[in-house]
Amino acid sequence: MVVDRVWRFFCSVRAAIAEIAILAILVLAGTLRGSSVPRAIADTFPITAPVVDRWYAWDVFRSLPFAGILTILAVAIAVCTINRAPGIWQAIAHPSVTTTHGFLRNAEVSVLFTAPTPADALARQLESALRRNRYRTMSQEHNGEIHLYADRWRFSRLATFPFHLALIMILAGGIVGAAWGFRDNEFYIPEGSVRELGHGTGLDVRLDDFSEVYREDGTALAYRSDVTLMRDGKPIQSGSMTVNNPLTFGDIVFYQSGFGQAVALRVEDSGGQVLFDDALPLGPFQSRLNPDAPAARMDLLPAGVALSVIAPDDNPANAPELDTLQLRPGEMFFMIRPLGADSPIAQPIGANVSQGDSIQLGDLSLTFVRERRFTVLQVARNPGIPLFIAASVLLVGGLAITFYFPHRRVRGIVSATQGGSVARLAPIARRDWSAKRVFERLADDVGCRIEISPELHVNEPLGSATGSGQLSRPSP
Amino acid sequence: METLVRLSFYCFAAATFAFVASAACYLAYAIGRVRLRQRALATNTGTILVAHEASLEPAALGVGRFGTLLTWFGVGFQAASILLRTIAAGRLPLSNMYEFSTTFVFLAGVVYLLFERWYGVRQLGAIVLPLIVTMCAYIWLLPADLREVNALIPALQNRPLMTVHVSMAILAYATFAVAFAAAVLFLIANRWRVAWLPSADLLDDLGFRAVTIGFPAMSLVLILGSVWAYRAWGTYWQWDPKETSALFTWLIYGVYLHTRSLRGWRGNRSAVILLVAFAAVVFTYFGNYVFGGLHAYGGV
Numbered sequence: 001m002v003v004d005r006v007w008r009f010f011c012s013v014r015a016a017i018a019e020i021a022i023l024a025i026l027v028l029a030g031t032l033r034g035s036s037v038p039r040a041i042a043d044t045f046p047i048t049a050p051v052v053d054r055w056y057a058w059d060v061f062r063s064l065p066f067a068g069i070l071t072i073l074a075v076a077i078a079v080c081t082i083n084r085a086p087g088i089w090q091a092i093a094h095p096s097v098t099t100t101h102g103f104l105r106n107a108e109v110s111v112l113f114t115a116p117t118p119a120d121a122l123a124r125q126l127e128s129a130l131r132r133n134r135y136r137t138m139s140q141e142h143n144g145e146i147h148l149y150a151d152r153w154r155f156s157r158l159a160t161f162p163f164h165l166a167l168i169m170i171l172a173g174g175i176v177g178a179a180w181g182f183r184d185n186e187f188y189i190p191e192g193s194v195r196e197l198g199h200g201t202g203l204d205v206r207l208d209d210f211s212e213v214y215r216e217d218g219t220a221l222a223y224r225s226d227v228t229l230m231r232d233g234k235p236i237q238s239g240s241m242t243v244n245n246p247l248t249f250g251d252i253v254f255y256q257s258g259f260g261q262a263v264a265l266r267v268e269d270s271g272g273q274v275l276f277d278d279a280l281p282l283g284p285f286q287s288r289l290n291p292d293a294p295a296a297r298m299d300l301l302p303a304g305v306a307l308s309v310i311a312p313d314d315n316p317a318n319a320p321e322l323d324t325l326q327l328r329p330g331e332m333f334f335m336i337r338p339l340g341a342d343s344p345i346a347q348p349i350g351a352n353v354s355q356g357d358s359i360q361l362g363d364l365s366l367t368f369v370r371e372r373r374f375t376v377l378q379v380a381r382n383p384g385i386p387l388f389i390a391a392s393v394l395l396v397g398g399l400a401i402t403f404y405f406p407h408r409r410v411r412g413i414v415s416a417t418q419g420g421s422v423a424r425l426a427p428i429a430r431r432d433w434s435a436k437r438v439f440e441r442l443a444d445d446v447g448c449r450i451e452i453s454p455e456l457h458v459n460e461p462l463g464s465a466t467g468s469g470q471l472s473r474p475s476p
Numbered sequence: 477m478e479t480l481v482r483l484s485f486y487c488f489a490a491a492t493f494a495f496v497a498s499a500a501c502y503l504a505y506a507i508g509r510v511r512l513r514q515r516a517l518a519t520n521t522g523t524i525l526v527a528h529e530a531s532l533e534p535a536a537l538g539v540g541r542f543g544t545l546l547t548w549f550g551v552g553f554q555a556a557s558i559l560l561r562t563i564a565a566g567r568l569p570l571s572n573m574y575e576f577s578t579t580f581v582f583l584a585g586v587v588y589l590l591f592e593r594w595y596g597v598r599q600l601g602a603i604v605l606p607l608i609v610t611m612c613a614y615i616w617l618l619p620a621d622l623r624e625v626n627a628l629i630p631a632l633q634n635r636p637l638m639t640v641h642v643s644m645a646i647l648a649y650a651t652f653a654v655a656f657a658a659a660v661l662f663l664i665a666n667r668w669r670v671a672w673l674p675s676a677d678l679l680d681d682l683g684f685r686a687v688t689i690g691f692p693a694m695s696l697v698l699i700l701g702s703v704w705a706y707r708a709w710g711t712y713w714q715w716d717p718k719e720t721s722a723l724f725t726w727l728i729y730g731v732y733l734h735t736r737s738l739r740g741w742r743g744n745r746s747a748v749i750l751l752v753a754f755a756a757v758v759f760t761y762f763g764n765y766v767f768g769g770l771h772a773y774g775g776v
Contacts, residue, residue: 013734013738013739014739016734016738017731017734017735017738017739020727020730020731020734021731023727024724024727024728024731027720027723027724027727028721028724030715030720031717031720031721031724031763031767034715034716034717034720034767035717035763035766035767036766037766040766061715061720174713183710183711215627219629220629220630221627221629221630222630222633223630242630242633243630243631243633243708244630244631244633244634244707244708245707246707246710253710255708255709255710256630257709257710378709378710378711379710380710380711382711382712385706385712388702388712392699392702392703395695395699396692396695396696396699399691399692399695400692403688403689403691403692404688430740431677431680431742431743432681433675433677433678433680433681433682434681434685
């Protein structure tokens with residue numbers, strides 16, 4: 001009983017429409033959260049400020065209600081589709097041939113063919129003419145009359161299945177990608193450096209070269225990273241990537257995301273042991289000494305200090321009053337801070353260093369080797385992509401077939417009369433202007449083929465505006 | 477190049493004038509003619525009674541035909557404008573709001589003319605053409621520096637995907653505008669029963685047919701946008717506001733199609749959904765002004 005009730009709920013078209021509507025509302029709420037609209041509402045109506053704050057704080061697309069409605073919708077699509085399948089197959093394979101005079105009389109449009117020939121001869125003529133219009137025809141004798149059924153593009157009714165399957169596949173693709181893939185949004189590599197990719201890939205990535213082209217206004221026109229992928233220290237693939245042209249290695253894809261300035265430096269302790277000899281990306285970390293300047297921070301655990309590096313601020317649009325360092329091009333500011341209780345220094349110590357120079361800070365010797373560039377890559381493995389591609393094809397294909405090859409159906413009864421026979425045909429096209437127009441054309445063509453002038457009957461549909469007799473087609 | 481860009485703008489200016497004139501014609505055609513009658517009646521007592529009456533009558537067919545002709549002119553000028561800008565930029569003009577909107581104006585005109593021809597309904601122009609004129613006014617109000625042709629930023633440097641993805645968005649919006657016009661006219665025809673307006677059934681069907689073009693186009697927008705995002709950013713869906721507002725629009729039209737095909741909704745209820753859905757289209761179209769995120773570069 002409960003199972004029946006649940007099944008009926010998921011089969012309910014009304015519930016499905018409500019679910020889509022709720023999903024739409026949640027999507028709207030999430031969309032507005034990413035806009036300035038809620039802030040404008042709060043500014044205009046200060047009383048709404050707490051609600052707006054909570055709105056901004058609510059990540060709709062990662063919330064339980066959103067996941068819930070998506071799940072319910074996916075189940076509803078599956079159940080609804082399964083439930084409709086037998087009916088659709090019945091309409092395709094075994095449609096009901098017989099109809100009633102009432103249906104034909106009350107149809108919004110119908111057509112009469114009067115012939116001096118017997119009913120079976122007229123029925124044969126009509127079937128032949130309909131078949132020439134690529135309609136499948138079926139006939140059946142019933143109560144001394146011949147009932148006709150004709151249809152075209154019947155298999156288009158199946159197109160609803162690939163469309164709805166595609167929606168489920170897109171959701172499944174998202175789940176597969178999240179569960180079995182990985183994604184690194186900010187994979188920094190300074191020029192000449194090697195970074196471990198991780199995620200169980202066993203890969204290292206070396207940035208061999210980075211190049212960029214600028215426009216006159218100083219914005220980047222194009223930028224490119226040349227990288228080498230390595231496993232166990234051995235190069236296994238080299239390649240380049242730009243925005244829109246990722247590099248693929250197996251099922252792992254590397255995307256060019258951004259770039260920036262880096263500093264190559266060497267740190268040695270008092271014993272001459274090298275603690276660091278690589279490049280640091282500048283930018284992700286900002287210092288209070290000049291918040292606008294590119295900066296970096298790194299913990300040197302063996303030395304018990306944290307190292308900060310600040311570059312000159314070369315953007316004249318930035319606030320100069322915040323720049324307490326006044327660095328010149330070619331200089332960097334190095335500073336070490338105590339790290340932990342056992343740190344050998346008690347206070348931060350810092351100084352400006354020119355490129356190529358070394359400086360002693362506490363027990364450490366720091367060398368500003370040179371300036372470099374760094375690239376920011378996005379690295380992803382998404383096993384859900386094939387599902388997404390297949391779903392896209394099914395979705396668009398299903399929609400195209402549903403809309404552009406609609407199932408056209410015609411019913412009719414051929415009756416014997418004193419002088420011969422009469423046939424009345426009508427389309428199944430309640431309040432469907434296009435289907436009625438197609439039927440009128442069909443009736444004209446059938447009339448021409450069987451050489452009987454069709455007599456068109458039009459019933460104005462209930463609830464329709466009076467209009468200007470559009471069934472007779474307005475002239476442009 | 478500058479000459480071509482300037483010529484392109486002049487063609488757009490000419491198209492604007494043609495669209496304004498055609499909108500006036502279509503409005504006159506749809507509203508009809510106001511006829512004032514004055515009757516003088518002589519009575520036995522020698523007094524003369526004067527009666528005034530006003531009535532609405534269908535406008536002359538020539539007014540509608542003139543509207544169609546002017547729309548063709550507008551579309552022709554706009555086609556020339558787009559062609560010149562395409563030659564100047566070496567790509568279709570689709571990269572900022574100026575270019576997007578000029579192409580929208582062109583496609584909305586083309587889609588409208590096609591529907592006018594298929595259905596023989598000129599009164600639809602009384603809604604669509606004022607919409608096009610409004611878009612022209614918006615384009616005129618955009619900052620003048622947007623009229624210059626600039627090199628594409630790296631994220632947009634994918635000519636095939638940009639051309640198809642953005643063109644599909646414009647096609648979808650244009651057909652949704654026609655569906656919206658059909659819904660408005662339906663509600664007017666149904667409310668006031670104006671004899672010379674098209675039948676409600678025809679308008680209902682016209683709106684549906686427009687959606688059957690726009691909805692697959694909108695689906696392609698989402699799919700191709702995802703494919704592009706995957707190539708450029710490494711993920712096919714980021715819940716970016718522009719993406720989600722397009723999804724919202726798609727869902728509303730999905731509700732329209734489901735209520736129509738499965739619940740048999742026709743008439744007023746369907747028309748109202750089309751109005752709401754078009755509001756979503758407008759929100760998505762101009763959302764760049766209020767959205768942050770990955771599509772912010774397309775703002776203006």
